[in-house]
Amino acid sequence: MTSLASAPRSTAHRDERIARSILFVCATVFVVGITLILIYLAIAGTRLFFQFHVSPLTFLFSNNWDGADGQFGAAPFIVGSLVATAFAILVGGPLGVAIGVFFAELAPKRVAAIFKPAIEVLVGIPSVVYGWLGLTLLVPAIGQVFHLVDGDGLLAAGIVLSIMIVPTVISLSEDALRSVPDAMREGSLALGATRWETISRVLIPSASSGIAVAVILGIARAIGETLAIQLVIGNAPVIPGSLLKPASALTSEIVMDMQNAQDGTAFQASLFSMALLLLLISMGLILLIRFALRKRT
Amino acid sequence: MVRSAHFAAVILGATLLAPTASFADTNITIAGSTALQPLAQAAADEYQQAHPDVKISVTGGGSGQGIAQAASKGVDIGDSDILAPTHPELVDNKVAVVGFSVIVNPASGVTGLTKDQIQSIFSGKVTNWKDVGGKDEPITVINRPAGSGTRAVFLKTLMGKATLAQDSLVEDATGTVVQKVIQTAGAVSYASFSGTHNKTGLTEVAIDGAQPNDADVIAGKYPFWSYEHMFTNGPATGEVAKFIDFTKSNGALFKKLNFILISSMKVSETNR
Numbered sequence: 001m002t003s004l005a006s007a008p009r010s011t012a013h014r015d016e017r018i019a020r021s022i023l024f025v026c027a028t029v030f031v032v033g034i035t036l037i038l039i040y041l042a043i044a045g046t047r048l049f050f051q052f053h054v055s056p057l058t059f060l061f062s063n064n065w066d067g068a069d070g071q072f073g074a075a076p077f078i079v080g081s082l083v084a085t086a087f088a089i090l091v092g093g094p095l096g097v098a099i100g101v102f103f104a105e106l107a108p109k110r111v112a113a114i115f116k117p118a119i120e121v122l123v124g125i126p127s128v129v130y131g132w133l134g135l136t137l138l139v140p141a142i143g144q145v146f147h148l149v150d151g152d153g154l155l156a157a158g159i160v161l162s163i164m165i166v167p168t169v170i171s172l173s174e175d176a177l178r179s180v181p182d183a184m185r186e187g188s189l190a191l192g193a194t195r196w197e198t199i200s201r202v203l204i205p206s207a208s209s210g211i212a213v214a215v216i217l218g219i220a221r222a223i224g225e226t227l228a229i230q231l232v233i234g235n236a237p238v239i240p241g242s243l244l245k246p247a248s249a250l251t252s253e254i255v256m257d258m259q260n261a262q263d264g265t266a267f268q269a270s271l272f273s274m275a276l277l278l279l280l281i282s283m284g285l286i287l288l289i290r291f292a293l294r295k296r297t
Numbered sequence: 298m299v300r301s302a303h304f305a306a307v308i309l310g311a312t313l314l315a316p317t318a319s320f321a322d323t324n325i326t327i328a329g330s331t332a333l334q335p336l337a338q339a340a341a342d343e344y345q346q347a348h349p350d351v352k353i354s355v356t357g358g359g360s361g362q363g364i365a366q367a368a369s370k371g372v373d374i375g376d377s378d379i380l381a382p383t384h385p386e387l388v389d390n391k392v393a394v395v396g397f398s399v400i401v402n403p404a405s406g407v408t409g410l411t412k413d414q415i416q417s418i419f420s421g422k423v424t425n426w427k428d429v430g431g432k433d434e435p436i437t438v439i440n441r442p443a444g445s446g447t448r449a450v451f452l453k454t455l456m457g458k459a460t461l462a463q464d465s466l467v468e469d470a471t472g473t474v475v476q477k478v479i480q481t482a483g484a485v486s487y488a489s490f491s492g493t494h495n496k497t498g499l500t501e502v503a504i505d506g507a508q509p510n511d512a513d514v515i516a517g518k519y520p521f522w523s524y525e526h527m528f529t530n531g532p533a534t535g536e537v538a539k540f541i542d543f544t545k546s547n548g549a550l551f552k553k554l555n556f557i558l559i560s561s562m563k564v565s566e567t568n569r
Binding site: 065066068135140149150230234238245248260263264 | 449
């Protein structure tokens with residue numbers, strides 16, 4: 001009896017040990033891999049300053065760019081990336097959270113049951129599709145509305161990005177709201193709060209960390225977006241005088257120039273610096289929001 | 298989209314195919330210029346049919362990638378629109394002449410321009426077509442990105458000492474450039490013959506009276522053309538040399554794909 005009972009138990013122990021070591025190895029490989037990528041990017045991204053002696057100040061603040069001709073001012077791309085991302089998050093963030101609230105709290109169950117999967121499908125639409133539609137529909141439309149010959153620019157990029165991040169923000173903020181315990185809702189309503197007061201004073205504050213994650217992922221998607229931006233922003237390496245003038249962004253400039261930048265040139269090194277900067281900006285934004293959130297709670 | 302796919306393909310091609318090349322002499326790997334890629338691919342298909350023991354892989358990635366891959370021996374042949382002055386070990390095998398057109402949206406009302414007018418337009422001095430003999434329509438300039446082979450040829454053959462205005466639109470693919478010129482009233486840009494010939498909705502302009510066609514390029518009247526290069530690391534030998542010779546003498550393919558045989562040219566690059 002005892003031997004029969006102990007046999008499966010020791011097998012279970014062994015299985016658990018194996019499973020644990022497999023998971024440990026996976027996690028280690030992943031962390032080491034990411035670290036190596038970061039180290040490589042840190043080295044390649046600073047070569048422009050150490051090996052080619054371009055001042056970091058020139059790189060960050062000059063707006064003279066011609067990578068093939070020794071001009072490495074990346075300010076136009078930094079400004080372009082930040083403005084397009086800010087636009088996207090200012091428009092797409094509140095819109096996404098609002099729609100998320102609607103589906104989580106106000107929409108009839110049947111409506112929510114239809115739209116929830118539909119929105120999840122929207123999250124997965126490849127960015128080239130958004131960019132292509134932007135190029136063929138949105139850019140000419142902007143041109144007509146504002147009486148321009150050409151509608152390329154930060155406005156087009158910002159609108160495309162807004163549309164792209166809204167499904168992500170909806171989906172995640174809805175999940176965050178749904179995970180607030182029903183007792184909170186019932187308690188609030190029992191105290192005589194209206195539905196709106198319940199949503200704005202109880203549910204949204206309780207779900208704030210989840211909503212913040214939704215917005216962070218929206219920002220991450222917006223600042224890292226490449227193709228959709230490249231197709232509609234106009235790719236002019238200048239700081240534009242208005243949202244309606246052609247501009248450029250870090251991501252789109254990297255992808256456009258990397259095919260022409262030869263190995264070992266300052267041109268290529270400058271693209272790596274832009275990649276490093278992009279990483280630092282997105283990490284910085286995420287840390288900033290996490291910090292702000294922790295301080296509030 | 299195409300770019301990153303090409304880039305991935307170059308890396309994949311380099312990592313997967315380079316090791317196998319050492320086992321058999323009959324593997325040829327080619328990467329680089331997307332302008333030359335259609336010709337290289339079509340020639341590779343024909344060559345493999347005639348020589349079943351030879352396997353040729355052709356990928357894009359851009360001229361810069363072609364030169365880099367050939368220099369690092371990641372590929373046997375690096376395709377490029379531009380020269381490789383920083384890599385003295387690379388041997389330049391000129392395989393074709395490619396012609397380029399200055400293309401305008403028909404709303405501009407022009408069918409021909411002088412070099413001076415082109416320089417004024419692309420440097421930003423002239424901003425309305427009526428100042429260069431066209432209609433009263435604002436000019437929208439579209440350039441290729443810094444370092445692009447097509448842009449380099451444009452600068453060298455047409456711009457002289459003039460510089461490009463910074464605030465123009467920039468598009469990196471021939472297809473996007475052509476689409477933008479077609480859909481934007483008053484737009485102007487430039488692209489290779491293979492992208493601009495037989496397209497409706499755009500005008501290929503004559504330059505100083507010479508037409509953007511094979512005949513005027515061959516006769517030396519039309520200035521906007523360039524050589525396409527297949528760089529090899531050291532002189533080409535064996536099947537690689539045979540394939541390059543096969544490619545550059547394949548008249549039927551050249552005609553179909555809008556390239557021009559070097560042997561038919563009445564001028565060379567130095568006396569264009």
